[in-house]
Amino acid sequence: MSEKELLKGNIAIAASALNSGCECYFGYPITPQTEIGEYLSYEMQKRNLAYVCAESEIAAINMALGAASTGAKVMTSSSSCAVSLMQEAISYACCDELPIVIVNVMRAGPGQGYIYPSQGDYNQSTKGGGNGDYQVIVLSPSSVQECVDLTSRAFYLAQKYRNPVILLADGMLGQMAEPAIIDCNKYEEIDNSSWRLDGAKNRPAREIHSLEPSQLKLNQHILNLKKKYDLIENSEVDYEEYMTDDADIIITAFGTMGRCAKEVVNHYRMQGVKMGLFRPITLYPFPLIRLRELSYRVKTFIDIEMNLGQMLKDVQLAILSNASVAFVGKPVGDWLKKEEMIEAIDNIIKEQYAGIR
Amino acid sequence: MQVYAKPKSIKENSSFTFCSGCDHGLALKLVASVIDELDIQQDTIAVASSGCSVFLYNFLEVDCIESPHGRACAVATGVKRAHKARNNDKIVFTYQGDGDFASIGLGESIHSALRGENITAICINNTNYGMTGGQLGPTTAMGQITTTSPTGRNREYHGFPIKTAEHIALCEGTAFSARVALYDIKNIYNAKNMIKKAFEYQKKGLGFSFVEILSSCPTNWKLSPSDSHKKIKEELTKVYPLKVFKDVLNG
Ligand SMILES: Cc1ncc(C[n+]2csc(CCOP(=O)(O)OP(=O)(O)O)c2C)c(N)n1
Numbered sequence: 036m037s038e039k040e041l042l043k044g045n046i047a048i049a050a051s052a053l054n055s056g057c058e059c060y061f062g063y064p065i066t067p068q069t070e071i072g073e074y075l076s077y078e079m080q081k082r083n084l085a086y087v088c089a090e091s092e093i094a095a096i097n098m099a100l101g102a103a104s105t106g107a108k109v110m111t112s113s114s115s116c117a118v119s120l121m122q123e124a125i126s127y128a129c130c131d132e133l134p135i136v137i138v139n140v141m142r143a144g145p146g147q148g149y150i151y152p153s154q155g156d157y158n159q160s161t162k163g164g165g166n167g168d169y170q171v172i173v174l175s176p177s178s179v180q181e182c183v184d185l186t187s188r189a190f191y192l193a194q195k196y197r198n199p200v201i202l203l204a205d206g207m208l209g210q211m212a213e214p215a216i217i218d219c220n221k222y223e224e225i226d227n228s229s230w231r232l233d234g235a236k237n238r239p240a241r242e243i244h245s246l247e248p249s250q251l252k253l254n255q256h257i258l259n260l261k262k263k264y265d266l267i268e269n270s271e272v273d274y275e276e277y278m279t280d281d282a283d284i285i286i287t288a289f290g291t292m293g294r295c296a297k298e299v300v301n302h303y304r305m306q307g308v309k310m311g312l313f314r315p316i317t318l319y320p321f322p323l324i325r326l327r328e329l330s331y332r333v334k335t336f337i338d339i340e341m342n343l344g345q346m347l348k349d350v351q352l353a354i355l356s357n358a359s360v361a362f363v364g365k366p367v368g369d370w371l372k373k374e375e376m377i378e379a380i381d382n383i384i385k386e387q388y389a390g391i392r
Numbered sequence: 393m394q395v396y397a398k399p400k401s402i403k404e405n406s407s408f409t410f411c412s413g414c415d416h417g418l419a420l421k422l423v424a425s426v427i428d429e430l431d432i433q434q435d436t437i438a439v440a441s442s443g444c445s446v447f448l449y450n451f452l453e454v455d456c457i458e459s460p461h462g463r464a465c466a467v468a469t470g471v472k473r474a475h476k477a478r479n480n481d482k483i484v485f486t487y488q489g490d491g492d493f494a495s496i497g498l499g500e501s502i503h504s505a506l507r508g509e510n511i512t513a514i515c516i517n518n519t520n521y522g523m524t525g526g527q528l529g530p531t532t533a534m535g536q537i538t539t540t541s542p543t544g545r546n547r548e549y550h551g552f553p554i555k556t557a558e559h560i561a562l563c564e565g566t567a568f569s570a571r572v573a574l575y576d577i578k579n580i581y582n583a584k585n586m587i588k589k590a591f592e593y594q595k596k597g598l599g600f601s602f603v604e605i606l607s608s609c610p611t612n613w614k615l616s617p618s619d620s621h622k623k624i625k626e627e628l629t630k631v632y633p634l635k636v637f638k639d640v641l642n643g
């Protein structure tokens with residue numbers, strides 16, 4: 036520990052989970068995240084921690100639900116089509132206010148799609164793939180080091196807000212090796228003695244449930260959850276800005292795409308174009324206010340994603356000025372190459388500034 | 393008429409909200425008195441399921457989490473394992489309907505038994521989905537009329553019902569599996585003894601313990617409580633024999 040090692044994204048997530056105090060892991064194999072479960076099977080057994088090779092993702096997330104009710108630090112990991120199977124229990128966990136860390140190392144979809152990396156689960160993660168009014172906190176790493184750091188933060192935020200947190204990585208990041216440091220966990224412990232289920236000793240029995248036949252109570256509970264989400268939106272927004280201070284054009288991109296887009300910014304800066312990058316790190320809460328501020332002095336936003344434009348809608352929502360918003364993306368296949376992005380952006384610039392020149 | 397003292401593990405000032413004459417109430421009372429007798433109320437965590445028993449936590453004075461429909465054994469696995477990881481051995485049990493345990497949740501149920509998960513599952517077999525109004529379920533007997541088998545369960549349309557306790561007994565991780573009924577005093581005493589055994593086996597760490605309780609659903613069967621018990625005694629026990637199917641401590 037505390038030394039730089041060459042780590043694969045998946046291993047970085049698993050090792051960081053252990054370092055962040057993960058006590059329970061439940062999972063079912065799916066490429067491209069299987070190494071997380073493989074790594075933890077050995078490491079957790081060695082430490083007498085809870086590890087179950089669940090019979091399905093439905094079982095895995097429900098085991099996580101039960102384990103979280105005891106106040107334990109709990110994680111499950113999976114990928115796209117299999118995360119779809121977890122949506123019912125994620126909705127329950129939000130309603131029950133149970134802290135669960137869910138890692139989604141995205142692959143291409145819809146359906147089984149394939150193991151190509153993709154960013155197609157932005158909507159499912161941030162807008163909720165399950166039923167009802169709820170929000171999951173969504174963190175988006177763009178490097179192996181961020182896989183480490185955001186896994187720690189995921190455990191902390193889950194406990195702090197008693198809410199599920201999704202770490203939304205992608206197959207590229209999961210499989211890529213980079214030097215990273217697993218440092219000591221910098222987050223404080225959250226006291227959960229007031230709500231966890233550990234037996235009704237010297238106190239009345241507690242219950243954790245979502246079913247609520249009283250219309251008044253159900254309404255109030257959902258409004259209370261909304262207050263919590265408002266607090267999260269006011270306190271936990273995080274993003275990276277790269278050369279945005281004087282930028283006329285800003286690229287918006289998240290996760291691995293965010294890091295690729297940096298290269299594109301460098302390319303245009305070399306040519307004297309004032310370009311910058313805005314990379315949301317928290318996809319929920321989305322950094323809407325900061326983006327809105329930027330929009331008053333930026334002429335053009337170019338949103339780049341490995342999907343058909345899912346975060347694009349949030350970017351458009353943030354912008355109230357006359358700044359235009361263009362989109363570059365593709366859903367599957369090779370990761371967008373630098374040259375492809377540059378070609379697309381050249382065309383956008385040509386169109387946008389044709390009238391001015 | 394037999395008068396039961398209210399078990400300590402039943403919440404004060406609570407009264408059951410089941411239909412009158414429903415066996416759910418009696419079954420829960422038996423579970424509560426077993427919890428009292430084993431003195432485990434402070435160390436027990438119950439997992440409620442979706443079905444008529446969903447309000448378990450309104451009746452039992454033990455910590456309780458409600459599970460999504462069918463997932464009770466998975467939720468219980470998580471509760472049990474998480475406590476074990478902290479060196480706390482808690483008593484964890486599920487209280488499920490037949491639809492919950494043996495239809496939508498069969499995968500979770502069987503795999504918990506196969507893992508020898510050290511939990512207890514109580515399954516109320518009333519041969520239908522009671523809460524949603526009595527539709528055909530996994531345990532609906534051949535010929536039985538329900539709202540979705542208006543001319544009776546038949547092989548052509550519906551296939552066959554599952555004999556849950558027998559299937560659970562086949563799993564190597566199962567320590568105890570029995571089917572009981574509540575139609576007379578003798579059977580009620582026996583049911584209580586079986587439930588107690590199931591909890592004792594968990595205490596001893598022997599593996600998965602299971603009790604299927606053949607129960608009445610007078611409302612959806614459209615029978616009086618006493619005719620419902622008569623149906624269980626005369627018809628259902630022929631399809632679902634009352635028996636201990638597996639007991640690791642007694643052959
Ligand atoms: C995923 C899901 N599907 C369907 C339902 C609706 N539902 C609630 S309880 C129930 C059936 C319960 O039957 P059983 O488990 O036999 O319990 P009983 O009410 O008979 O005691 C159904 C279908 C639900 N709540 N969740």
Ligand code: SF4
Binds near residue numbers: 414
């Ligand atoms: S519907 Fe049937 S199982 Fe449900 S409470 Fe009424 S009698 Fe009991």
Ligand SMILES: [Mg+2]
Binds near residue numbers: 520521
């Ligand atoms: Mg039923």
